Amino acid sequence: MKKLILTFLFLITSTSASAQLVIGAVGEAELETSKFQLELPNFSGTLTNEEKLAGAQFISIIRNDFAFYKKKFNTLENTGSDGFSKPSMGSLKKKKISFYTQVKITKTSILNYELETFDINSGKKIVSEKGTLPLGKIRDVAHEVADYIYQSIIGKRSIFQSKILFVSDKTGTRNNPKKELYIMDFDGNNKKQLTFHGGTVISPAISKDRSRVLYSLIRNVNKKKKRNINLRMLDLKTGKDSLVSQRKGINSGAVFMPNDENKIVLTLSHTGNAELYIMDLRSRSLKRLTKHYSPDVDPSISVDGTRMAFLSGRPGAAMIYTSYTSGLEKSVKRISFVGQYNATPRFSPDGREIAFSSWLDNRFDIFRIDADGNNLSRLSKDFGSNEDPSYSNDGQFIAFSSQRVLSRTKAVQNIYIMDRDGEILGSVTKGFGNCITPRWTK
Amino acid sequence: MINSYLQRPLKYFLGHSIFLHLFIIALFIGVGKLLNISFENTRKTNMVLVESSVRIDMVAMPKMTIKELRNIKPLDLGGETGTALKEPPKKAPSENTNKIEFEKKGAKPMSFMERMKLLAKQKAKAEKQKNKGKGSSSSQNKKSAAERKALRDLVLAGNKLSKGSSTVGSGAGAVTAFQGYVQQLTEQVKQNWKLPSYLLNKELRCRIRVYLGGSGNLLRTEVYESSGDLEYDNKAIEAIVNSAPFPSLSSEIRSRASKGDVLLGFPL
Numbered sequence: 257m258k259k260l261i262l263t264f265l266f267l268i269t270s271t272s273a274s275a276q277l278v279i280g281a282v283g284e285a286e287l288e289t290s291k292f293q294l295e296l297p298n299f300s301g302t303l304t305n306e307e308k309l310a311g312a313q314f315i316s317i318i319r320n321d322f323a324f325y326k327k328k329f330n331t332l333e334n335t336g337s338d339g340f341s342k343p344s345m346g347s348l349k350k351k352k353i354s355f356y357t358q359v360k361i362t363k364t365s366i367l368n369y370e371l372e373t374f375d376i377n378s379g380k381k382i383v384s385e386k387g388t389l390p391l392g393k394i395r396d397v398a399h400e401v402a403d404y405i406y407q408s409i410i411g412k413r414s415i416f417q418s419k420i421l422f423v424s425d426k427t428g429t430r431n432n433p434k435k436e437l438y439i440m441d442f443d444g445n446n447k448k449q450l451t452f453h454g455g456t457v458i459s460p461a462i463s464k465d466r467s468r469v470l471y472s473l474i475r476n477v478n479k480k481k482k483r484n485i486n487l488r489m490l491d492l493k494t495g496k497d498s499l500v501s502q503r504k505g506i507n508s509g510a511v512f513m514p515n516d517e518n519k520i521v522l523t524l525s526h527t528g529n530a531e532l533y534i535m536d537l538r539s540r541s542l543k544r545l546t547k548h549y550s551p552d553v554d555p556s557i558s559v560d561g562t563r564m565a566f567l568s569g570r571p572g573a574a575m576i577y578t579s580y581t582s583g584l585e586k587s588v589k590r591i592s593f594v595g596q597y598n599a600t601p602r603f604s605p606d607g608r609e610i611a612f613s614s615w616l617d618n619r620f621d622i623f624r625i626d627a628d629g630n631n632l633s634r635l636s637k638d639f640g641s642n643e644d645p646s647y648s649n650d651g652q653f654i655a656f657s658s659q660r661v662l663s664r665t666k667a668v669q670n671i672y673i674m675d676r677d678g679e680i681l682g683s684v685t686k687g688f689g690n691c692i693t694p695r696w697t698k
Numbered sequence: 699m700i701n702s703y704l705q706r707p708l709k710y711f712l713g714h715s716i717f718l719h720l721f722i723i724a725l726f727i728g729v730g731k732l733l734n735i736s737f738e739n740t741r742k743t744n745m746v747l748v749e750s751s752v753r754i755d756m757v758a759m760p761k762m763t764i765k766e767l768r769n770i771k772p773l774d775l776g777g778e779t780g781t782a783l784k785e786p787p788k789k790a791p792s793e794n795t796n797k798i799e800f801e802k803k804g805a806k807p808m809s810f811m812e813r814m815k816l817l818a819k820q821k822a823k824a825e826k827q828k829n830k831g832k833g834s835s836s837s838q839n840k841k842s843a844a845e846r847k848a849l850r851d852l853v854l855a856g857n858k859l860s861k862g863s864s865t866v867g868s869g870a871g872a873v874t875a876f877q878g879y880v881q882q883l884t885e886q887v888k889q890n891w892k893l894p895s896y897l898l899n900k901e902l903r904c905r906i907r908v909y910l911g912g913s914g915n916l917l918r919t920e921v922y923e924s925s926g927d928l929e930y931d932n933k934a935i936e937a938i939v940n941s942a943p944f945p946s947l948s949s950e951i952r953s954r955a956s957k958g959d960v961l962l963g964f965p966l
Contacts, residue, residue, distance in 0.1 A: 278876055278961065279963055280881060280883060280884030280960065280961070281966045282963060282964050283888055284965045285892055286892045288892040354894060377896055614759060616759050632760060633760060637763045637766070678763050678765055
């Protein structure tokens, strides 16, 4: 009997022991945050206090730039420089630091910088840069250098040299509201006013080479007849501001074709219904893209210029559609099927996803959807009313405008940046009037 | 000949006529029935075809952000999984795309609305406690734990997948409790699976064998297939260690987990 029980037990254990291993696939790894140490500058020569401050600012701008990529880099506070010589790799490795940058600032007749970045794990010097540091251009040089370091590490362009176009009512008053166009660095510095119409500027767009800006203007005139929404173009190099389209009704929502910047896509309503057209800026000829009895507005073009996302009232509510720019109503596909009111669909630079704002719980919030209609996800929540998303040039960040209600009659709007997963990095405008409609340069 | 017929009594003709008419009627009914059956069959096959080709997605704007969904995941795995996995054949999520779902509300022990109400009540209670300013830290912890459980139940109720009436099977129903557990474990490890840039694009691969205790605690790990790069293997083990503890195991899968039947592939 005992034997029988033993064999029985043996049988049970042997069968369960022979049960197969269950394999779980963890998938591709994400990039680990690398520790990035940026030393304070090493000064040589007799520098004034102002010049020393400029040198410190140079470093702090680079550090601030890298702080935007906080999922990739953990920028460390400086520990005090030990001179401008090859760092001891051993001790840095012990501190688990992956990248180390040191800067030397010298003065001849003008300030010069010398910068080196080391990859501690491979022990190689990956950046060695020299250049001048004019006092008025510290920001530009710092962003350029930061971008160079970023490219040497990651192998792709960063956002550090990008700019954001936006509209602010800063110059207006309560009785004389004005909304003018401005441009700033991606981090909110270097704000510059571009238009001086004294009217209301809406839906701006900037060309990829940053030489031209499109915007629509509603003039502050009393005569209703003259209050048309006209499309204008500003050449940033020559400063020439010209009228592009003043057809009856809406002439707005214009964007440059990314692959051919002599062509623009815009919304026109001169036929009685808002439709999308391609306009050749040289001949001013029109090619119609949509034809439907419901309004089609807000075009966004993918970087290769082949696909277009737009907003249409076809299903009875404002929904996102995509089509091809090669012809009239070419392969029109409905992308969104939910949302009380969707607005401002914007393609990501790789064309894989579309960010848009949608009305939910009595406010607008930013959402993201794959260009094929999958993976609808919410990005912002409990953060005021959020509108007008705009992807950064590398697709990692989204700029948007957020409105805070302060009292029954007062609200303030500012431009914020979040990463593409909805992690908010902070506001880039503050105390500059109400800032809306951010457009990130590509 | 005709005469002989004519001489027959009326009863004879009546009988024949009734028989003939009844026969014809029966024939009609019979043929009709046969036709009806064949129509019915076609209809049924058509319905099956429609069922297998139509997919109904009921979607609303997502209320939760990506961040919130990521944060709720480990909480979601907290312990409910044990009970959820005990009844795998009935409630195993069917991953077929071809399905029509009809949810039976009566079958649920507690409806979605009831759960919502419960959650709201608990929240109100917690707020009252706060206003009183008396609640000791331990009781508050209990409260929040209960709240979390209620929220978890709610989330599970909302995300429940019914089996559907799929006509094409992918064998999703055959997922065992253990396989389901490994799947969740994988998801948890995925959150911590990170590599420095210099290891990211090397296309390395390793497999780690994982031994688990009954409460989901990590007993030990073992490199089953090495990538050839020691640092890569260590990073994979680090990801597992950082993800522990895992959800507690139900009694039937406990022995397999402790014997190290779990193998995690990085990336496959």
